[in-house]
Amino acid sequence: MTETTLVDRVICAAAQAWKDDGEVLATGIGVVARLAASLCMVSINTDLMMTDSEAWLVSEPVPVGPRKGYVPQRETWMGFSRIFDNVWGGKRHAMVGPTQIDRFGQANISMVGADYDKPKSMMLGVRGFPGNSINHANSFFVPNHSTKVLVSGEVDMVASVGYNPARLARGWSLDEIDIRCIFTNLCVLDFGGPAHQARLVSLHPGVTAAQVQEATGFPLHLPDHIPQTPDPTPAQLALLARLDPHNLRASALG
Secondary structure (H helix, E strand, C coil): CCHHHHHHHHHHHHHHHHCCCCCEEEEEECCCHHHHHHHHHHCCCCCCEEEECCEEEEEECCCCCCCCCCCCEEEEECCCCHHHHHHHHHCEEEEHHHHHHHCCCCCCCCCCCCCCCCCCCCCCCCCHHHHHHHHHHHEEEEEECCEEEEEEECCCCCEEEECCCCHCCCCCCCHHHEEEEEEEECCEEECCCHHHEEEEECCCCCCCCCHHHCCCCCCCECCCCEEECCCCCCCHHHHHHHHHCCHCCCCCCC
């Protein structure tokens, strides 16, 4: 299996993240997540809303990369203030790429290292992760599944809330947290195990459950039957070629 085939498989699997969401704003951060949301909008959940990544809602996904004459099919203005209306109202589902994720689904994009005052690596800060994680659904994309990303213990800096009762804000319950799926180069995970334990949902071809567990820093719930992540269909591949005419996705996996 080539990397391109694998990334197409991951994108098609990730497109299912929004399938039952109805009319919500899909935000995909990065090429894989953006293409997954676009594929969902045109073929799975046609009520899904997307922006042109600037300030407009669009009636069809905008292809990634240089547009070369493509004119976005704009429907209405969607400036930052309206984005926040969707965030606070829960009418959004973002797919993001954390640097670290722990067993609670807590994510980190801020810093790496045991000493917060003297981090080993400084990154983005928390950005919109706190507000996103307490207001609407979130999924994750991990290009290189390893214990450096899916860490043992807690993430080095908790940038977004997860299923950790010790860190819930006053008055919140675990039922109000909505972390959907983690899509990686090895498998698909969710938090549908006992007590919101991370659960193995499907395996990509040639990958075993033991390999996934070895690459994960916390115990996974392993169902009795774990299916293979479905093959992309010819129709899906044709849509991806249209949505990614420059094949930017080919180098998206670690």
